[in-house]
Amino acid sequence: MTRSADQWATPPRVPHDHYVSALVYSDPEIFREEQEKIFKKVWKLACHESEVAAPGDYRTFTYAGTPLVVIRGMDKEIRCFVNACSHRSALVARGPSGNAKTLTCFFHLWEYDTKGNCIGMTRDLGFKEVGPCKEDMGLRAVRCETRAGLVFINLDDQAESLDSYLGHSLDLLEEVLGSKELEVFHYHQVDMRANWKQWHETNMEDYHNWGHVVNRTTGMQAKGHFERKWILYANGHGTMEPMKIDYSRYKGWQDRQEMNLPGLKPGELRFGDLFPNTTIIVRATCIRIDTSTPLGPSHTLLEYRGLGVKGESAADRAKRVRDHNQFWGPFGRNLVEDVVFVEAVEECNRNGAAKYSVMSRREDMRAQDDALLRHFHNEWSRRMGRPASNPLNQMAQAAE
Amino acid sequence: MDADGVKDVIYQSCLAMDDEKFDEYLALCSDDYRYKVTAYSPELRKEMIWLDQSRDDLKAMFEMLPEHVKPDGRFTRHVQVYRVAPNGSSGTVNVTSALTIYFTNDRGDTKIFGIGRYYDVVDTTGEVPRLKSREVRMETRSLGTGSQIPF
Numbered sequence: 001m002t003r004s005a006d007q008w009a010t011p012p013r014v015p016h017d018h019y020v021s022a023l024v025y026s027d028p029e030i031f032r033e034e035q036e037k038i039f040k041k042v043w044k045l046a047c048h049e050s051e052v053a054a055p056g057d058y059r060t061f062t063y064a065g066t067p068l069v070v071i072r073g074m075d076k077e078i079r080c081f082v083n084a085c086s087h088r089s090a091l092v093a094r095g096p097s098g099n100a101k102t103l104t105c106f107f108h109l110w111e112y113d114t115k116g117n118c119i120g121m122t123r124d125l126g127f128k129e130v131g132p133c134k135e136d137m138g139l140r141a142v143r144c145e146t147r148a149g150l151v152f153i154n155l156d157d158q159a160e161s162l163d164s165y166l167g168h169s170l171d172l173l174e175e176v177l178g179s180k181e182l183e184v185f186h187y188h189q190v191d192m193r194a195n196w197k198q199w200h201e202t203n204m205e206d207y208h209n210w211g212h213v214v215n216r217t218t219g220m221q222a223k224g225h226f227e228r229k230w231i232l233y234a235n236g237h238g239t240m241e242p243m244k245i246d247y248s249r250y251k252g253w254q255d256r257q258e259m260n261l262p263g264l265k266p267g268e269l270r271f272g273d274l275f276p277n278t279t280i281i282v283r284a285t286c287i288r289i290d291t292s293t294p295l296g297p298s299h300t301l302l303e304y305r306g307l308g309v310k311g312e313s314a315a316d317r318a319k320r321v322r323d324h325n326q327f328w329g330p331f332g333r334n335l336v337e338d339v340v341f342v343e344a345v346e347e348c349n350r351n352g353a354a355k356y357s358v359m360s361r362r363e364d365m366r367a368q369d370d371a372l373l374r375h376f377h378n379e380w381s382r383r384m385g386r387p388a389s390n391p392l393n394q395m396a397q398a399a400e
Numbered sequence: 401m402d403a404d405g406v407k408d409v410i411y412q413s414c415l416a417m418d419d420e421k422f423d424e425y426l427a428l429c430s431d432d433y434r435y436k437v438t439a440y441s442p443e444l445r446k447e448m449i450w451l452d453q454s455r456d457d458l459k460a461m462f463e464m465l466p467e468h469v470k471p472d473g474r475f476t477r478h479v480q481v482y483r484v485a486p487n488g489s490s491g492t493v494n495v496t497s498a499l500t501i502y503f504t505n506d507r508g509d510t511k512i513f514g515i516g517r518y519y520d521v522v523d524t525t526g527e528v529p530r531l532k533s534r535e536v537r538m539e540t541r542s543l544g545t546g547s548q549i550p551f
Contacts, residue, residue, distance in 0.1 A: 051443070051444060059443065095442065096442050096443040097442060097443050097444070097445055184444055185444075185446065185448070186441075186448055186450075187441045187443045187444050187448070188439075188441075188448075188450075188541055188542070188543070189541065189542045190542065190543070190544065190545070190546070191542050191544060192544075211469065212469075213464070213467040213468055250464070251460050251463060251464050252456075252457060252459075252460025252461060252463075252464070318449075318452070321449050321452070322452060325449070325450060325451055325452075329450045329451065329546075330437075330450055330543045330546035330547070331437060331450055331451045331546060331547060331548060331550065332546065332548075333464075333468060333548055335546055336468075336469075336470065336471070336545050336546040336547060336548050337468060337469040337470075339544070339545040339546065340469050340470070340471055340545055341469070343545070
């Protein structure tokens, strides 16, 4: 039965935390508020420690509108700073990566050590009369902590520790990520025309696997696929019980009996979703980490990393890269599909054609239960002080 | 060396892929054909391999493509052969071409999808030149949705 415009705009007849309003994806004010209440408050994956392996190695990126630089100091400690010179605010580290014993601003050549101290003010006699002095002009330090090789930053000086924030959410992945030294072998970005939450919702639901031919022919055929249970953690994180997949069910692919990463059985799948916007997926031999930078209500920068074992043979690396690329490279079978799915969802949310997104599946916390979606949006609602189902309180206003 | 014949196989390979006539594409390739997509990551300061396929890998992939969800539209490859150079005495030639890939969506909007180069090795020992290997060297690294269809 079709529905009229009024019926279409009526909230689904399910509990209020089992759907979200399309406004959470499209409203500019909500987007601006997310920057302040979420992205400037919670821990954000910056990079993997292998990207800043040597003293002086740095990576730059912009998050919540703030240019940042993560640098491994001469003392081997990894730190993060706002990537802005204390003098006239030019970038002090340029390009996406590099190595420097000191960071020298290219504008007036002010110089900073890798601890962020200002150690050089060009022709400093001009500052003698009224200041400032070097000691007062260090870079703005940003909280930076590492867990299982993953480097996180937090723009909030008062934020809880990373360990407290993550809790046990990485328990299933810690052995994979932390037993052997890993390195990033793959990095690419996707400029996506969709809201950041729409992407991460896709990461957090097993139900969309029906849309992937690879998953229909491999994972969903595996024993126990539908019986796995979600595991939810405080602060909006979640994961699911592991399972084993026979990848050779997909035409032209091999099984993954060998070269499995530490702690994994052949073909084993594990993953974890960290609030708000980081997902780690391990498919036996390879790891994908994706994270996002929201650029606008309908505009998101996605970053993908693929990881292998540092020091492995060229032949092993080639096999691992192949396994990674089959799913997740820019020419991968699944990644393209996910972006197409999500951009199609955004197209219907953008101008209010769609009013609600239903997340009401219940299967006793089993794989195709929407439990993690609801958990995510409960955390989003808590941090925003707005229910995701009615973020602008329109129903109350209508009643008045 | 039949330079025109060599260029022709490059151009024919693009037309076959543009039209998604994958059998025609494979017919232009030697039995030991190797296809790669590579790029340099300034973020990692490392070379990356984005796709590395044998002829059999490609054939299997082409057969599965109709099952996959793909961006609505089609790719067009614009190639200009810049250099055809003999490769020692093996009967192969190295061919360097400039590559631009356009994507036209189903509403008729066309955008540049990416740019790069083809580094091809063409076997000229047979009756007609055949592609022995192709490296698609991408300059563009942000590829939007990406593509299951090789370039």
